[in-house]
């Protein structure tokens with residue numbers, strides 16, 4: 001069974017690192033959004049910033065703006081500045097830029113004069129050791145005393161309150177912007193992970209391409225995303241209401257603005273290659289799943305992540321795999337909340353503690 005976080009830590013190391021640590025944060029460093037959860041009594045203070053930085057074109061290590069301010073610059077920057085995302089498909093692309101983002105996340109989650117001792121960062125479950133090290137490094141450089149990285153899927157399961165310590169198994173389907181994590185958990189540890197490097201961003205790109213192909217009109221990626229959020233769905237056997245919305249694009253024939261109407265069926269067509277990838281990933285997970293865990297997975301599969309909100313998801317997964325899925329009512333913050341729970345009590349992750357919790 002694969003565990004998670006830093007597997008080589010021992011109790012003493014945690015105790016040493018724990019000394020003097022009063023504040024902690026859980027951070028979901030997402031491709032599109034960075035979510036920060038700060039434990040506050042038995043609740044959380046939640047903050048969200050866009051995962052965007054603006055840098056100098058001739059020196060991308062010079063970060064000029066972060067978050068909201070940088071997002072406004074996307075596609076609209078003067079020639080010497082570019083706005084970009086430090087993560088691509090859930091993976092850190094630039095350490096310096098990701099660090100700037102994390103620093104902003106830590107500032108956002110702290111009050112003036114407050115220091116943060118421990119942060120827990122959720123990263124894709126199939127991250128390599130190098131990627132894990134990169135996340136730890138940016139956390140330390142951003143000023144945290146103690147950094148722990150855990151799989152986003154596990155973090156989501158903890159945040160969603162799934163019975164992760166049970167031996168029966170649970171499954172999390174986290175469909176984000178850049179990637180989809182499929183994670184099976186049992187006895188508090190990860191028993192299987194499959195990461196599909198497709199998510200909501202790919203649906204947006206497909207909408208842009210399909211509009212161009214069908215209407216000969218160019219639309220902006222943000223308009224594609226808004227249309228998807230307004231009327232989008234996945235194809236499934238259920239009859240889901242077909243809604244429509246209008247987008248203004250640029251006609252490739254005349255270069256003039258042109259209004260087009262697109263409906264839920266159109267977006268489902270654009271989303272079809274992505275849902276196929278996700279279903280293929282789920283089939284791989286089911287193929288590997290031991291029969292001991294099938295009942296747990298059948299009873300406790302939860303979908304999280306912004307893209308899990310697309311209508312028709314649970315119906316499509318049930319059509320294809322006969323697995324009932326609950327869509328989290330809190331899909332975009334569960335990873336950060338789970339990370340915050342671990343940040344407040346990292347020993348909850350130690351195998352012996354989890355086994356004790358079962359007795």
Ligand SMILES: Nc1ncnc2c1ncn2[C@@H]1O[C@H](COP(=O)(O)OP(=O)(O)OP(=O)(O)O)[C@@H](O)[C@H]1O
Pocket residue numbers: 028029030031032033034089090175176177178179180199200201225228229232304305306307308309310331332
């Ligand atoms: N209501 C909605 N319906 C459909 N899609 C949505 C909705 N709200 C947000 N999204 C999509 O969810 C995605 C963002 O989700 P999320 O914040 O979970 O991603 P992320 O954590 O930044 O990405 P990743 O986990 O891949 O690194 C975007 O593609 C966005 O368009």
Ligand SMILES: [Mg+2]
Pocket residue numbers: 028030031152174176177305335
């Ligand atoms: Mg995510």
